Amino acid sequence: AVAAKADKAPKLADPIKASIDPATQQMIARAQELGIDTVFDRAEAMKPCAIGATGICCKNCSMGPCRLPLPKGGIVGEDTRKGLCGATPNTIAARNFIRMIAGGASAHSDHGRSVAEVFMSAARKETDAYQIKDTQKLLAVAEALDVATTVEVDGETKARDMDEIALETAEKALNEWGKSEGELLYLKRAPKPRYELWKKMGVLPRNIDREIVEIMHRTHMGVDQDYRNLIKQGTRAALADGWGGSMLATDLQDIVFGTPSPIQSEANLGIMKEDHVNIIVHGHEPVLSEIVVAVAQSPEMLDYAKKKGAKGIQLGGICCTANEILQRHGIPTAATFLQQELAIITGACDAMVVDIQCIFQNLANVAKCFHTKLITTHPIAKMEQDNVIHIEFDEHHALDDAKKIVKMAIDNFENRKTEVMIPRHKAAQVAGFGVESIEYHLGGSFRGTFYTLNDNIINGRIRGVAGVVGCNNARTRHNEGHITVVKELIKNDVLVLTTGCNAIACAMEGLLTPEAAGVYCGPGLTEVCETVGIPPVLHLGSCVDNSRILLAATEVVKAGGLGNDLSDLPVAGSAPEWMSEKAISIGHYFVASGVYTVFGVGLPVEGAPVFQNYIFNEFEKLYGGMWDLEIDPIKHAHKMIAHIDKKRKALGIDK
Ligand code: XCC
Ligand code: SF4
Missing domain, CATH: 1.20.1270.30 (Substrate Binding Domain Of Dnak; Chain:A; Domain 2)
Incomplete structure (x- = not known):
C-alpha cells in the first residue's frame, strides 16, 4: 500500500482554477507538460495546517509546540485551552x-x-x-x-x-x-x-x-x-x-x-521578447536594479547584445523591484509574485537577478531545467542550490557589478534551448503616481476647485478612497480577489490607490489606464477620471510606498473639509490576497493610523476569538481604525464601501 501511494502521481493544479489570468493559465499548463512543478501544483499537494493558520500554535519554547485547536462546535462556557506554561x-x-x-x-x-x-x-x-x-x-x-x-x-x-x-x-x-x-x-x-x-x-x-x-x-x-x-x-x-x-x-x-511621475508601460509575461536578451529583476530594493537599468540601456551593452545575435535587451520586473523601476523608468512589469517561476518556464529568461524578499527558493530548481542564470546579489539573501550564481552587489562598485550581470545575460542568450514559449498576453498601464502627482493632476491642490480630490469627495463624485495592496497567495485563485475587489470599488465610485502585487494584478487587467474609467467605473468616478485624464486605479509604487498613501491621506486631512484626523476620512484599506509578514505590518500601521482595513484569504487570529474581537472591534474605539477579514471579494468590497458611507455620514456629506 505504501508503494502504491508513493507511485501515485503528484496532484497537479487545474490551471483555470489556479488563476484568472490567461498568460498564467497557459504557463501553468506548459510547466506541467514539461514536468516542472510550480507553486500552484505544490499548493494542491500540500494543505496548510489548520491550527497554525488560525494562530494558535506556539513554538516559542521547546516544551511545545503547544497547539490549542478550537473545540469542535466552538467554545461553550469558559475557554480553558492553555499551553504547557499556561499561555492562553x-x-x-x-x-x-x-x-x-x-x-x-x-x-x-x-x-x-x-x-x-x-x-x-x-x-x-x-x-x-x-x-x-x-x-x-x-x-x-x-x-x-x-x-x-x-x-x-x-x-x-x-x-x-x-x-x-x-x-x-x-x-x-x-x-x-x-x-x-x-x-x-x-x-x-x-x-x-x-x-x-x-x-x-x-x-x-x-x-x-x-x-x-x-x-x-x-x-x-x-x-x-x-x-x-x-x-x-x-x-x-x-x-x-x-x-x-x-x-x-x-x-x-x-x-x-527621482520622485516618480506618471509614466506609460506594459505588464504581464508577454512583455518578454523571443529575439531579445531578457533580463528579469526580482525582489524589492531598487539600489541595484536602477543601475542594471542604466547599464542595459547603454550603447555599449546594446552593441554587445547585437553582436551576440539578439535584437536588443528587454528588461522586465517582478514584485516590488518591478514597481520601483516601473515608476521611475517605465520598465515593463513581467509578473506578480505567483508568476515568478513562470517567467523562467518561458525558456526565454536569460538571467533572473534577485535581491531581497518574496523570492521563491524553487526558482533555482526551475532554472536548472533551462539555460537561465539565476543570480543572487545580496549578502543577506543567498540560495543553497549549486546552480545559483552569487554576484555580491556593493554601492561602491555598483556599475561594475551591473555590467557583469548584464554581460552574463547577453552571453547566455545563445544557450537558449528551442523550447521558448512566451505567452502573448500583456496590457498597457500608467504607473508612477504619488502625493505630488495626485495633487498636480487633480487641479494643482487638494482643495478649492472643481478638480481637486477633496472637493470631489465632498460633492460625492468620488465616494471615497481605498488603498488596495498586497501580495498573491497560492491558497486562493491568483488575481481573482485583487481584480474583483478593485472592480467592485471603482464601480461604486471609490477611487483606488494601489501598490505591490495588487498594482501588478490591476496592470495586467488593464485597470491602470485612463480608458478603464469609462468601462468599469460608476458615473461620478468616470467623470472625474475623464475630466483630468487619470486612471481610476492609481499605481503608487512598491510596498514601502504604502507610505505614499499615508502621506496622501494626510494631505487630504490638512486641505480641510473632511474632518481633522485620518480616521475621519471616507477611506478603507484592503489586501485581498496577502501572504507576507510585511502585509501584516502594513495592515496594522494602517489600522493604527485610523483606517478600517480588510484582509482576504484568512488571518491567523481566528483561533483566539477574544484577541480577534479586540483588534476587529475594540480597536475602533481606541484608534478609529480596525481589522476585518472577508474572503468573498464582493462582500469584501462592500464592507469597505459601508465603512466609507459611515464616514461620509459622520462628516455630513452623505447624499
Ligand atoms: Fe511581495 Fe512586494 Fe507581497 Fe508582492 S505585494 S508578494 S510582499 S512583492 Ni508587497
Ligand atoms: Fe512553550 Fe508556553 Fe509556547 Fe507551549 S505555549 S511552546 S510552553 S511558551
Missing part, C-alpha cells in the same frame, strides 16, 4: 501576530536602511553610481527631519549649501534606526490629532530597531502574557515601519533615484 489562545495568537509584524517591519526597515546607506555615500560623494537626483524632495525631507535648509548671513536668510543639507539629512535619517533618545521624527508628519492619540496611547516609536527587538523580547517564553499589551507593542513597531522605515525608504529612494 489570546497570548499565543497575539504573540504570533506581533512576531509577524516584527518580521514585516524589519524587512521594510532594513530595506530602508540600505537606501539610507546609499544616500549617505551619495551625500559624501563616495560613489559615481548614485547622486542626489531630486533636490526638491531632499529639501522636503530635510525639513521633516529638522535639518536647517537656510542659513543666516549678516542678518539675511540664505539658502543653505545643498551638499551640507544632504549630509546632515543622511545623518539624521540613519539615526532614526537606532537613536538612544526621543521618538521618530516623521510621526509629526501625521495630522496633529493622530500624533496626540498615539502619544496618549503610549505607542510613539522610539526608534525603528528597538521596537522590533522589543517584540522579540516580549514574545519570548514567559514575558508578556496580556494580548492587549502585546498588540500595543505590535502597534508601536508597525508605526515604526509605516511612518519610519518604509517612509524613509520611499523618501530617500525618491531623492536618489
